[in-house]
Amino acid sequence: MSKERLLLATTNKGKAKEIESFLSEFPFKIFTLQEVFPKQSFVEEGNTFAENARGKSLFYSHQWEDLILAEDSGLEIEHLKGAPGVLSARFSWPQPTDEKNIRKVLDLMEGVPLDKRKARFVSCIVLSQKGKIIKEIKENVTGLITYEKKGSYGFGYDPIFYYPPLKKTLAELLPEEKNSVSHRGRALKKLKEYLVEAGLP
Ligand code: ITT
Numbered sequence: 001m002s003k004e005r006l007l008l009a010t011t012n013k014g015k016a017k018e019i020e021s022f023l024s025e026f027p028f029k030i031f032t033l034q035e036v037f038p039k040q041s042f043v044e045e046g047n048t049f050a051e052n053a054r055g056k057s058l059f060y061s062h063q064w065e066d067l068i069l070a071e072d073s074g075l076e077i078e079h080l081k082g083a084p085g086v087l088s089a090r091f092s093w094p095q096p097t098d099e100k101n102i103r104k105v106l107d108l109m110e111g112v113p114l115d116k117r118k119a120r121f122v123s124c125i126v127l128s129q130k131g132k133i134i135k136e137i138k139e140n141v142t143g144l145i146t147y148e149k150k151g152s153y154g155f156g157y158d159p160i161f162y163y164p165p166l167k168k169t170l171a172e173l174l175p176e177e178k179n180s181v182s183h184r185g186r187a188l189k190k191l192k193e194y195l196v197e198a199g200l201p
Contacts, residue, residue: 003029004201007036009056009070014090014155019071021156022188028067028201036064044086049074049124052086054133057126065130067179067201073123073184075157077145079116080108088157098156102149105160117145118184121161122168123183123186125191135194139186143170 004029020030033040042059046052049072056070060159074088084091092100093137104110109117109150120142127135141163143180149159151171159170179185 003027005029005031005066006201007031007033007060007064007066007068009033009042009060009068011041013157015071016072016185018083018175018182019069019188021175022179022185022192026201033060036060044072046072046086049086049122050126050136050138053124053126054128054136057128058131060130061128067134068128069125070128071123071125071187073121073182075161076120076122077105078107078118080105081110083108084129102157102160105145105157106148106149112145114144118143119145119161121141121157121183123187125184125187127191127194135198137187137190137192137194139152139183141181141183141186187194192193 006078008016008019008030009034011047016032035069042056044052046055052072053070056072057068060068074085075155076085092097092104120140121176122140124138143164144162144171146160150169151159152172152173153175159168159169163170170182
C-alpha cells in the first residue's frame with residue numbers, strides 16, 4: 001500500500017523537525033517545500049496567525065493534490081501589547097536572525113519586573129487539500145520572558161521563554177519534553193486526535 005503524501009509547508013527547519021517527529025507514527029510520506037517547491041515562497045501579510053496559516057496551507061494547493069500542513073506561530077508579550085506576534089520571525093527586520101530577534105526582545109524588556117514579563121507562544125495549524133481547509137487548530141503555552149538566554153535546544157525565542165511548571169526555558173528542555181508542553185506540541189496533539197478520528201491517512 002502506498003503511503004499518503006503530505007506536504008509540510010514550512011521553511012523553518014526547527015518547526016519542520018518538531019512536526020515530523022510528532023507525525024512519525026502515521027504512515028505519511030512527508031515532503032518539504034525545499035524538495036518540492038524550492039523556488040516559491042508565500043508572503044505572509046495576515047494580521048492573525050490563522051490568516052497566515054490558512055494562506056500558507058492553501059498557497060501550494062493548485063500544484064499539489066495531496067494533503068498540505070502549514071503552521072503559523074509566534075510569541076506574544078503582554079508588556080509589548082502582543083508584539084512581536086505575527087512579526088515574530090521578522091522582528092529584527094531587515095535581516096532577521098533568531099539571535100537578533102532575541103536581542104531586540106531583551107532590550108525592549110530591559111528593567112521590566114518579573115510580574116510584567118508574561119508571554120505566550122501561539123501555534124495555528126491548518127490542514128488542507130485541493131484548495132479546501134480540512135482542519136484548523138490553535139493552541140498556546142504561557143510563560144515568562146527571562147532576563148537572559150538560557151539553554152541550547154530548540155530554536156527561535158526558546159532560550160528566553162521560561163516555562164514555570166518545569167522551571168526551565170524551552171531551550172533547556174529535550175525535544176520530546178518541549179513537544180509535550182509547547183504551543184505546537186499541544187496543537188499537534190489535537191491534530192493527531194483529529195487524524196485518528198477522521199481515519200487519515
Ligand atoms: P514558515 O512561515 O516557513 O513556516 P517561519 O519561521 O517564517 O517559517 P512563522 O512565520 O510561523 O514561521 O514565524 C514563527 C516565528 O515565531 C519563528 O521564526 C520563531 O521566531 C517564533 N517561534 C514560533 N514557534 C517557536 C518555538 O517553538 N520556539 C521558539 N520560537 C518560536
